Amino acid sequence: MRANYEIDEAGVFLSGHHACAGCGEALAVRYVINTMGPRTIAVVPPSCIAIIAGLQPNSSMHVPIVHGTLESSAAAAAGIKRALVSQGKDDVNVLVMAGDGGTYDIGFQALSGAAERNEDMVYVCMDNEGYMNTGAQKSGSTPHLASTASTPGGKLTGKKNIAEIMAAHRIPYVATATVGYPDDLARKVAKARDMKGMRFIVVLTPCIDGWGLSENAAVGVSRLAVETGIFPLIEVEDGVRYTINHGSRGVPVERYFAGQKRFRHLGPEQIAQLQAEVDEGWSLLKSRVECDPTGDPTGDPTG
Amino acid sequence: MTVTTETRMLLTGNHAVAYAVMLARPAVVPVYPITPQTPILEKISDLQLAGEFEVDLMTAESEHSAMTACITASLTGARVFTATASQGLLLMHEMLHFASGARTPIVMMNVNRTVSSPWGFWPDQTDSLSQRDTGWIQYYTESAQESLDTVIQAYRVAEQVMLPTMVVHEAFYISHSLEPVIVPAQDAVDAYLPPFDPAIRLDPDIGRSWGNPVNQELYFRFREAVGGSMDTVPGLAVEADAEYGRAFGRSYGIVERYRMEEAEIAIVAFGAMAGTARVAVDALRAAGVAAGLVKVKLFRPFPIEAVREAVTGVPKLVVIERNFSPGAGGILHQELKAALCGMVGLPKVHGYMAGVGGVNVSPKRIEELTREALATEPVPQSVWRR
Structure with a gap:
């Protein structure tokens, strides 16, 4: 059982930004960049994060930002860090904030290469489960049967498990987080910040427009994603030591789907199928923790 | 062995380039292997292992990532180098435009090789010439000695105009042919090429960002500025070559x-x-x-x-x-x-x-x-x- 983490609001993220009203991702950006602190250089590829960061000559973040290309964020961060080290500047953190398209799909080669080389960076994937900045098309992160602009009848295949893929690279730190659990998110960012080597955090960031949510729904939906077992909050150290921080509380997946237009087309059979998939995933995850003698197989049932 | 005195060596064109790179002292070299460039990468690796060349050699997983890391390391204030050929250069295409737009004075060696399909490994200049609209300065050389001398000159010109520069020689005819090459002394190159120390760089103490979206007017101004800098290159290249001639006894002109x-x-x-x-x-x-x-x-x-x-x-x-x-x-x-x-x-x-x-x-x-x-x-x- 962990004590609640005190969020240190360093004031790096400024009050004026370009996100939609109620945006889950803007919350995540706030906790991530403020926790990373002012001694940070960030890489932001094309994504909603770039919109949140703002147009020249303005910026919503009080640290240097490089707006790179969609597929190259991890390589861009590696170049910055290596240049800093060559100048003897060892106290500057290099951070990536990329979307799921820029991470699961087009950016994956650069990410995997950086992980293999154990480049020294914190890579945060802001996962809103689709290409939301271009009008909500499906990505490799879009869940099974979710409707998007490019899969209007529902996506026929499942969501990649990016946390396990990154853990399989045996990097020092992998974590999942979401904006409904801000203390957990900030604690993980701080932990990653204070480590060395490749650290990867995927943050589920509900999208008002792309998911079809009401403007006040992002945080509640984020919590339901965890409580249903759809998006458990975990940490994986060195690729093998799994910890479940917050997981399924037995809430039926139907309650998560109910507030989201992207799942409105689902019938009872499809919902039952998705419930079975989530149950299987949750069992598999618990078995990974049970394989680790230091792990906590029960998670934190109190949330 | 650091090159303390001017030394005559029997070198291939690619190995001559590796010596030029060592003499230019880049801090970060992200690179990916491809025939017929690979001997440049291998020689730099050997020089690094031997303790002659203090450099951060980043073994990237693709040419695209190698060029990306060159750009961001350069934006952070480091002198950088990379080398490629053919398909590798074409994979970099997107980042070549980015490099000139971001005003990063990268120096890259391209070894001309046929472009697929079909596959071939032969000297053909279409790879680099097809990148002529990317905003890179391009030099073409005809000997190992000229490649060595031009790489050193390229850093001087690139860092004066803040534009990336490609030095190009052809597969095998130059890249793999042995020639006697005069390798200059390190202190003479240091005198010719001052350290790269840009005032504006990525640094939390400076606080500047790069690349966030612009309106049409700003985009126009950025492109016009690239053009204005490019227009000064012939004059600066002539000066850099003449100064090189005075320092090292060899010069080539921009048109001979x-x-x-x-x-x-x-x-x-x-x-x-x-x-x-x-x-x-x-x-x-x-x-x-x-x-x-x-x-x-x-x-x-x-x-x-x-x-x-x-x-x-x-x-x-x-x-x-x-x-x-x-x-x-x-x-x-x-x-x-x-x-x-x-x-x-x-x-x-x-x-x-x-x-x-x-x-x-x-x-x-x-x-x-x-x-x-x-x-x-x-x-x-x-x-x-x-």
């Missing part, structure tokens, strides 16, 4: 005239073809044909004034090249005609695509093509000649 006295025809060539054409010019002169050579060393920006000056008074030009732009023809032929358009006393211009795909073009073949051009009227198109 070889045996052009009273020429009735000038062969226009670049890269290794220029070296072969020298032999052909000597043979033609010996046979009583008043032929000369105009070598275009700086290709981007295309040195319009210097080229016009070099061909003034020459009635006929014949371009002999190993590259092909489908639908346009030989790229040097097209560029040359555009540069001369409107010139008073415009020479007639023949264009032969003779070495495409690495087909051997011997001195004798160049003699034959020169005589053919002398005896015929040019057509607007570039002409295939085996």
Whole structure:
């Protein structure tokens, strides 16, 4: 059982930004960049994060930002860090904030290469489960049967498990987080910040427009994603030591789907199928923790 | 062994480049292997392992990532280098545009190699010439010595104008051929090339960002500024070369005239073809044909004034090249005609695509093509000649 983490609001993220009203991702950006602190250089590829960061000559973040290309964020961060080290500047953190398209799909080669080389960076994937900045098309992160602009009848295949893929690279730190659990998110960012080597955090960031949510729904939906077992909050150290921080509380997946237009087309059979998939995933995850003698197989049932 | 005194060595073109890179002292070298570039990467790795070259060698997982890391390391204030060829250069294409837009003075060696499909490994310049609109300065060299000297000069020019620079030599003819090469002393190169220390860089203490979206007006201004800088390159390249000549005893110019006295025809060539054409010019002169050579060393920006000056008074030009732009023809032929358009006393211009795909073009073949051009009227198109 962990004590609640005190969020240190360093004031790096400024009050004026370009996100939609109620945006889950803007919350995540706030906790991530403020926790990373002012001694940070960030890489932001094309994504909603770039919109949140703002147009020249303005910026919503009080640290240097490089707006790179969609597929190259991890390589861009590696170049910055290596240049800093060559100048003897060892106290500057290099951070990536990329979307799921820029991470699961087009950016994956650069990410995997950086992980293999154990480049020294914190890579945060802001996962809103689709290409939301271009009008909500499906990505490799879009869940099974979710409707998007490019899969209007529902996506026929499942969501990649990016946390396990990154853990399989045996990097020092992998974590999942979401904006409904801000203390957990900030604690993980701080932990990653204070480590060395490749650290990867995927943050589920509900999208008002792309998911079809009401403007006040992002945080509640984020919590339901965890409580249903759809998006458990975990940490994986060195690729093998799994910890479940917050997981399924037995809430039926139907309650998560109910507030989201992207799942409105689902019938009872499809919902039952998705419930079975989530149950299987949750069992598999618990078995990974049970394989680790230091792990906590029960998670934190109190949330 | 640090190069403390000027040393004569037997080096391939690629190994000569590796020594030039060591002498230029880049801090970060992100690179990915590809034939026929790989000996540059391997030699840099060997020099690093031997403790001669203190550098962060980043073994990237692709050329795209190698170029990306070059850009961001350069934006962070580090001098950088990378090398590639053919498909690798084409994979970088997106980032080549990004590099010039971001005003990063990267120096890259490209070893010309055929572009797929079908697969080939032969000297053909289409890879680098197809990148001519990316905002990179491009130099073409004809010997191992010239490649070494030009890499060092390239850093000086690139960092003056804050634009990336590509030095190009051809597969095998230059990259893998052994030649005696004079490797300059480190302290002399240090005196020629001051450390890269940009005032504006990515640094939390400076607080500057780069690359967030702009409106149309700002975009226009950024592009206009790139153009303004590019326009200064011919002058700066001439200065850098002259200064190099004073320091090291070797200079090349940006456009070279070889045996052009009273020429009735000038062969226009670049890269290794220029070296072969020298032999052909000597043979033609010996046979009583008043032929000369105009070598275009700086290709981007295309040195319009210097080229016009070099061909003034020459009635006929014949371009002999190993590259092909489908639908346009030989790229040097097209560029040359555009540069001369409107010139008073415009020479007639023949264009032969003779070495495409690495087909051997011997001195004798160049003699034959020169005589053919002398005896015929040019057509607007570039002409295939085996």
